[in-house]
Amino acid sequence: MSEALLKVEGLKVSYGHIEAVKGIDFELREGEITTLVGANGAGKSTTLLALSGLVKKAAGRVRFDGRDLSGMAPHRIVQSGVVQVAEGRATLTTLTVRENLELGAYTRGEGSAQRLRDLDYVYGLFPRLAERADGLAGNLSGGEQQMLAIGRALMAKPRVLLLDEPSMGLAPIIVQDIFRTLRTINQAGLTIFLVEQNVRQALKIADRGYVLETGSIVLADSGQALLGNPRVQEAYLGS
Numbered sequence: 001m002s003e004a005l006l007k008v009e010g011l012k013v014s015y016g017h018i019e020a021v022k023g024i025d026f027e028l029r030e031g032e033i034t035t036l037v038g039a040n041g042a043g044k045s046t047t048l049l050a051l052s053g054l055v056k057k058a059a060g061r062v063r064f065d066g067r068d069l070s071g072m073a074p075h076r077i078v079q080s081g082v083v084q085v086a087e088g089r090a091t092l093t094t095l096t097v098r099e100n101l102e103l104g105a106y107t108r109g110e111g112s113a114q115r116l117r118d119l120d121y122v123y124g125l126f127p128r129l130a131e132r133a134d135g136l137a138g139n140l141s142g143g144e145q146q147m148l149a150i151g152r153a154l155m156a157k158p159r160v161l162l163l164d165e166p167s168m169g170l171a172p173i174i175v176q177d178i179f180r181t182l183r184t185i186n187q188a189g190l191t192i193f194l195v196e197q198n199v200r201q202a203l204k205i206a207d208r209g210y211v212l213e214t215g216s217i218v219l220a221d222s223g224q225a226l227l228g229n230p231r232v233q234e235a236y237l238g239s
């Protein structure tokens with residue numbers, strides 16, 4: 001069994017009087033896809049923001065590869081290898097696809113030969129981006145923008161990739177395409193934490209899953225077991 005690469009203990013986040021995340025524990029095992037699923041307002045995005053250091057934790061610790069990320073600044077968290085994919089529409093629309101990807105590598109300061117290899121890797125994963133490399137990101141479809149956002153995060157050479165609802169607003173066929181690519185990236189060794197409201201698709205590709213309800217984790221199991229769990233089926237899979 002693989003070990004926990006990232007471990008969260010007792011995480012609480014509040015917005016004023018609202019306790020959005022109420023003391024949760026979970027872990028991401030190295031080389032696995034872990035998903036956090038839940039309904040609207042359950043606290044999924046808040047959990048991701050806390051991992052990235054973008055909201056203040058009321059309590060709790062985040063340990064990553066033996067280090068304590070709990071009080072670390074967001075850019076240091078990225079440099080340490082925990083990289084969140086920007087929301088699909090957050091690509092820089094007045095830059096080209098290639099320029100957006102190159103920006104992803106900005107925090108690393110490696111030589112241009114390595115950057116070119118990384119660009120090739122991303123273009124191999126997303127041939128559509130290669131075709132549109134010199135076009136403006138603003139002219140991409142929603143699905144292509146999501147691919148670009150993932151590609152840009154990969155250019156930062158993450159050890160853990162965080163995604164907040166990459167399926168949002170996309171046609172089912174595009175969602176399948178994106179999830180298939182996440183699987184490919186994972187099989188190349190990358191640890192992935194996927195936050196989703198699309199419970200069925202997320203559990204299908206995940207090794208492990210956690211179900212979040214109003215700020216608390218109510219179920220934790222393998223993706224397969226959760227897909228077969230009657231409580232999950234009734235609440236989230238419409239059966």
Ligand SMILES: Nc1ncnc2c1ncn2[C@@H]1O[C@H](COP(=O)(O)OP(=O)(O)OP(=O)(O)O)[C@@H](O)[C@H]1O
Nearest residue numbers: 015018020038039040041042043044045046047197
């Ligand atoms: N900036 C904020 N200020 C105040 N309350 C907030 C803020 N952001 C989120 N909340 C509240 O915190 C709770 C959790 O929100 P969060 O966005 O983390 O949920 P979510 O699971 O990501 O939902 P969704 O599926 O809609 O993206 C909700 O009750 C939400 O209204």
Ligand SMILES: [Mg+2]
Nearest residue numbers: 044045046164
């Ligand atoms: Mg959200």
